[in-house]
Amino acid sequence: MSTRTRIPFLKGHGTENDFVIVPDPENTLDLTPEAVAALCDRRAGIGGDGVLHVVRSAAHPEAREMAAEAEWFMDYRNGDGSIAEMCGNGTRVFARYLQHAGHVTEGDLAIATRAGVKSVHIAKTVPDSGSAAGDVTIGMGSARLPEGDVTVSVGERSWPARNVNMGNPHAVAFVEDLAHAGTLYSPPPVSPAAAYPDGVNVEFVVDRGPRHVAMRVHERGSGETRSCGTGACAVAVAAARRDGADPAVTGTPATYTVDVPGGRLVITERPDGEIEMTGPAVIVAEGEIDSEWLENALR
Numbered sequence: 001m002s003t004r005t006r007i008p009f010l011k012g013h014g015t016e017n018d019f020v021i022v023p024d025p026e027n028t029l030d031l032t033p034e035a036v037a038a039l040c041d042r043r044a045g046i047g048g049d050g051v052l053h054v055v056r057s058a059a060h061p062e063a064r065e066m067a068a069e070a071e072w073f074m075d076y077r078n079g080d081g082s083i084a085e086m087c088g089n090g091t092r093v094f095a096r097y098l099q100h101a102g103h104v105t106e107g108d109l110a111i112a113t114r115a116g117v118k119s120v121h122i123a124k125t126v127p128d129s130g131s132a133a134g135d136v137t138i139g140m141g142s143a144r145l146p147e148g149d150v151t152v153s154v155g156e157r158s159w160p161a162r163n164v165n166m167g168n169p170h171a172v173a174f175v176e177d178l179a180h181a182g183t184l185y186s187p188p189p190v191s192p193a194a195a196y197p198d199g200v201n202v203e204f205v206v207d208r209g210p211r212h213v214a215m216r217v218h219e220r221g222s223g224e225t226r227s228c229g230t231g232a233c234a235v236a237v238a239a240a241r242r243d244g245a246d247p248a249v250t251g252t253p254a255t256y257t258v259d260v261p262g263g264r265l266v267i268t269e270r271p272d273g274e275i276e277m278t279g280p281a282v283i284v285a286e287g288e289i290d291s292e293w294l295e296n297a298l299r
């Protein structure tokens with residue numbers, strides 16, 4: 001019989017993309033896909049779109065090589081327990097957790113992810129407004145734009161989409177009305193399937209004004225979420241190419257405001273391809289997971 005223990009956790013969100021944060025500096029927890037799915041269950045668990053497993057880079061086999069550059073590794077898991085390369089909103093919330101726990105202070109830091117080391121800037125917080133105050137900016141690296149046409153469908157409707165890789169895969173479709181995406185209870189079919197051998201996150205986008213768009217997203221491994229940071233970056237890149245505002249061609253940065261159901265993100269792509277994403281990151285609560293509950297949930 002195993003000993004009953006208490007596992008510390010926190011709950012946080014970035015534009016309402018919400019996460020269970022599990023600090024585990026020395027990587028001692030066996031966070032199986034089933035355990036992640038149980039934690040993210042919105043009725044029987046804590047609830048979240050994903051888990052941010054907080055591990056020292058030196059203690060994680062996938063991050064050891066990044067340890068000299070970034071002390072902390074974001075071992076991100078989707079709500080269904082699957083692993084993803086990168087999570088933009090998660091990186092901001094991860095940084096906010098590091099600040100909350102006293103591991104870092106506001107200013108610049110680096111975080112290791114499966115998509116490489118990301119630079120982070122935590123803006124100065126407003127006095128007396130708690131950990132919710134202030135934005136976090138992530139250097140997201142550059143986008144890859146794989147060649148080839150892709151199509152996104154919902155019911156009888158289909159749209160041409162742009163294949164954008166932000167470390168993780170996205171299909172960005174400009175639509176007439178966000179309601180056309182329907183309920184998004186299941187993943188919208190994307191073809192050809194061979195364009196996304198590891199699955200895909202799908203963004204539906206409408207224009208709101210000059211360099212201002214709004215989106216909905218169906219996330220691989222989580223379903224429809226209230227926001228997706230890598231998705232917002234993919235959308236900004238796709239919109240800039242559509243608008244003839246490719247910074248590599250014009251020589252000037254392109255900034256897009258991207259409204260998501262859970263708030264607003266601001267994305268800037270620079271002429272050298274580097275993309276910066278700015279938005280809020282909030283720690284909501286902290287507590288302890290009963291290991292007995294988790295064991296029962298896994299039976």
Ligand SMILES: N[C@@H](CCC[C@H](N)C(=O)O)C(=O)O
Nearest residue numbers: 084087088089168228229230
């Ligand atoms: N919500 C995240 C993306 C999380 C990973 C994604 N579901 C995937 O499987 O690629 C974000 O803010 O970027």
